Amino acid sequence: MTLVVHVPLGDRAYDVRIGAGLIADAGTEIAPILARPRVMIVTDERVAPLHLPALETALRKAGIDSDSLILPAGESTKSWPHLSRAVEWLLEQKVERRDVVVALGGGVIGDLVGFAAAILRRGVRFVQIPTTLLAQVDSSVGGKTGINSAQGKNLIGAFHQPSLVLADIGVLDTLRRRDFLAGYGEVMKYGLLGDAEFFAWLEEHGPRLRHDLDARAHAVAHSVEMKAGIVARDETEQGERALLNLGHTFGHALEAATGYSDRLLHGEGVAIGCALAFDLSARMGLCSQEEPSRVTAHLAEMGMPSRIADIPGALPDDAALIALMGQDKKVVDGRLRFVLAREIGAAFVSDAVDRSDLAAVLAAAR
Template sequence: MTETTHVHVPLGERAYDVRIGPGLIAGAGAEIAPLLHRSRVCIVTDETVSALHLERLRDALSVEGIASEALVLPAGEATKSWPHLTRCVEWLLEQKIERRDIVVALGGGVIGDLVGFAAAILRRGVRFVQIPTTLLAQVDSSVGGKTGINSSFGKNLIGAFHQPALVLADVEVLDTLTSRDFLAGYGEVVKYGLLGDAGFFDWLERNAPRLRDDMALRQQAVAHSVRMKAGIVTRDETEQGERALLNLGHTFGHALEAATGYSDRLLHGEGVAIGCALAFDLSARMGLCSQEAPSRVVAHLRQMGMPAKLTDIPGELPDDQALIALMGQDKKVVDGKLRFVLARGIGEAFVSDDVPGDVLATVLEDARLT
């Protein structure tokens, strides 16, 4: 069995560990037991994950004498909404969850964000454990304490910062993902190389095609991504500065998700991948980086079989001005100005609100070409 990787997120009283490796769900009882004041937890998951992993988790808890109850919600982005948040909170209250208890979020980013937000507002804050079951959630949404739900006005506009008590990233469960879901998660992995680690991007160019089949490489990629995010979160927990770099590709990506109705037409990680390609294209057209950089980004996404242009999204999209208007609803807008994460090269990202509208329009127009 591969040794588990431990990444510590040192946030004072809110510090916690991220454990990364295979078989962590089977050992979850032993990991969670030290956190408990009484031997019971409440688990929130979705229908897809429940069928695959819930019984194994409950068995692991039972072995340690931990009783559990579970709420199973519908799968999909639509679950990150007021109705399901209300359902989750009311169920937790029905289960008499106390402030010293633990709520377990078992699932991908949707469940993690929703359950984390429910934990943040329930009794003004209860502890929760993240057990992310998708690549995207393991490298991104489960770490850092961002929780929330979507609104008709945009993605993640309602939420709170609420750090987990523990994250268990079982890389073995990624074997159950479809190829598309695995690659969508990879959109967040490659982002780390693009925003701040050119050496990691070089490593991904050589090794990423084997992540699906090689558990050791997979664990290495997840662990490196988590270390990068943990470092950034530690330095800027509430996104006052450096943490905004983690939004590389997201201003474009969130607008595209809204334009496709948060549907299966475009998964979050796919939107991020296209957004990263657009951000590098925008940077090159503004003279910030060489044309080689965006070409390299697109070539790598193509190598991985991922979408890289607007034409890779099935169905019709709104016109360019409508997409720009959707970007205006992004939570990163400051004083009415769009904020983009741009780049001076691979691994050299920075935040800017000084993007000429005509250049942005040209980037979107050209991205519609094959």
């Protein structure tokens, strides 16, 4: 069964289709939006051997020609050199503004290809086929695209909505346990920021998502529904959409501190960041200590990191981490802004954070 979540953005509206086996049906799904029967696929070296042949076969069955570019896997691919390579390759393929570029992969490929599509010929259409849990519930939906820089994560980019998202939850069976759990950090975030009942459901059913397709479909669809609603109300992050960054101010700083390496995956940084955001909220007297305890207990049950001490290797001192947070996109007039919480399911954005409270929370997490 395929679940459909509509993202209502006027003439840029699109559907997110969620179900097992969607890559095998990709030709049928994509054909209605094509101006001509040809697509360009960008993927990476990890995803290509697993899913590219199936996608190419599905496209051929629907009479759609395709060519593909395979980039290196990993967060370091979200960079100027690989963006340039993707754009130049697409130009060599003579991609036109009415054509469709397909992003086949996780969040790195989706963000990079979306940004390439945004700047190529001042905007070409693209389709997201996310192959990780993190990409299916978060980065493939909402139109945020971009690359990283030495100064921070996702500081270079554009809002450019996809024309279609095909979230094949069956392909998540090919993920390493660690990658699957990293994606779960983004799933959990939705319950923490705005849906206490969903978080309670995850406390009961979260451990089943790895093996239960029905539970997985529900978790992905509910996460996408929450994000679609927020994006429709605040597409370019002028207000409410900032709530989706719960855990990210901490998480992005930790990712930068670890060099965007395999030491810390994005979803792991988000999970630690969510725990730190609730710790900070409790320290500031905004919520009871029971709330961060529930967050930490659930992360432990899922086998996920929840503290800075869980990150292998040496890290910069707290002052350096706070300096990295100063590059966060939510900074306004030089003031750090955090997503905090009054309780699970009740998050809000605040710049009224005392640096001493922040330093104390970071020190305790070490």
